[in-house]
Amino acid sequence: MQKHIYIYNDGTLERKDNTVRFILKDGTKRVIPIETVETIFVFGEVSLNKRVLEFFNQKGVLLHFFNRYGFYSGSFYPRERLNNGLILLKQVEHYLDYSKRLYLAKKFTEGGFKNIVKLLKDYLRKQKPSESLRNTLELIKLRLEELNSAQTVEEVMQIEAKARKEYYSSWNFLINNEGFYFEKREKKPPTNPINALISFGNSLLYVAILSQIYRTYLDPRIGYLHETNRRSFSLNLDLAEVFKPIIVDRVIFSLINKGLIKEDQHFEEEIGKTYLNQVGRKIFVKHFEEKLATTFKHNKLGKVSYKRLLRLECYKLYKHLLGEESYKPFVG
Template sequence: MKRQYYIFNNGMLQRKDNTLLFADAAGNKRPLPVENVEAIYAMGELNFNSKLFVFLAQQKIPVHIFNYYGYYSGSYYPKEYLNSGHLLVWQVRHYTSKAKRLTIAKKIVDAAAHNILANLKYYANRGRELQEPIDTIEHLRSAVEEQKDVPALMGIEGNIRQRYYEMFPEIIKQDIEFTERTRRPPNNMINAMISFANSMVYTAALTEIFHTQLNPLISFLHEPGDRRYSLSLDLAEIFKPLFADRLIFTMLNKNQITKNDFVTELKCCYLRDKGRKTFVRGFDERLSKTIKHKKLKRNISYRRIVRLECYKLVKHILGEEEYEGFKTWW
């Protein structure tokens, strides 16, 4: 079974005959059986060459690159191997049609709101004072269907997220300083952790899109633009509460990650290597977990759920089945 490989050490990743070989700065070598590699996460400073990228393209392996501070820098996205001109035409039509685009965007925001509420209700049932934000977010969610355009819908989504983030100190047991969401750069440990976790969800979504006929540049909630795969942002909205936020809550509440795992420099906060490794290990374990799918009646991994979300979008775009965003039932 294929899996993700996370490389934290500095060194050289290269092709060796018909497989991959990583050599660290001390000269230690480790083979990566190419038949087992789904995607590579370059968390350290790695050297590559064109021979490697040709091989990765042949093997259909994307590479996600993170900088020294652990922030996502970009992805090597091999040439699509499941091209469909027919689907591409219809995907573009669903973006250019205001009504069609808004329909999908509403489903994404509604599913994201549902999953956010599931998190809040989970902790409310465990003694946290969360009923007021739950009521507020449910009210905002009820207004999703009334929105007439995507910018207004994004406003609703932003308000939901803001009220949700305001409740993080109530959910997290550690003594933390967190009053608002800041991104560029994150200014405290919670913002740093959210940014890192969200980038992991984004890249997981991008990897799954690659294995479908969808074009990652054409999105519906987020505006397509230069230098980003905006469809990954759309899918990430649905899954961030489940894959990122739940893991943040668990790790902080169990003291698996603490203030000692962060560095603050010039109003910029980021995870140390140890903290990143701990989170990545937990993230990979979580997405490898399986659950019995309500519709398929069989066990599938959390990661596979993201792929299925792509297939649901394909069916909607082709007019085969109306799209409904993924809503957690556990």
């Protein structure tokens, strides 16, 4: 699969013949092998013009922009090359038909819950017995039962919020590093290192999934769990619910428990917000990309990477919309 490029420095993106160069402030020029690039993540202050955007559009390269705090700002989403009127109609149909929308909202949430259960069971096997983790595990199982009887998307989201709160309450038992303590989830803005890690990791996952949706016939603007409204994209947020425990959370636990991210070295604070500094972001991105590249034995497809798995989840949804096979979220 094509690769991701991350730009942390300030500079200019420009087209040079049939390739793209990144010119740093000091005049250093770096060629970006555009034919092998799927997505560019921009963290620095970068200038670019219409000519290079037209080239990205031609090559189907997405750009995702992050502000100085590492918070997601927006994306350049090239004109869709894979258009399918039938799929668009089916996506709209499954949104307007409330029973069909509710089914998908439940399935995305169910996938997230089951992957949380799998994560907690893995930690219970590896660590000494923990009554608190066992209690959290039973609570998430209870939320799964409640989810089955939910009658509205709003009810699904309420159950999801309760489960997330209960899950996050167990994080201090999953974290083995005295420098980190997690009190509660705070997003806008994150106010401590663990919240900063969650927000940054989730943002990377959202746009990684968006890049995979672009390579399918699906329209990312139509979501089912997350309301389709004035926000640009919703479907990637839906699919991310399935993969947060598998990818983002496991990367965070690994970084903290192995001492690769340090509370006193890799974060900055400013007027009520905490965020990863540039060194911290690079460390997180490195391990996030390693996780995406990690392969495992899929029960149907053999050896598959987690990055490939994101695309496969889109295809599963595609088949569901066409009535070929009911969507079931990945659990593993």
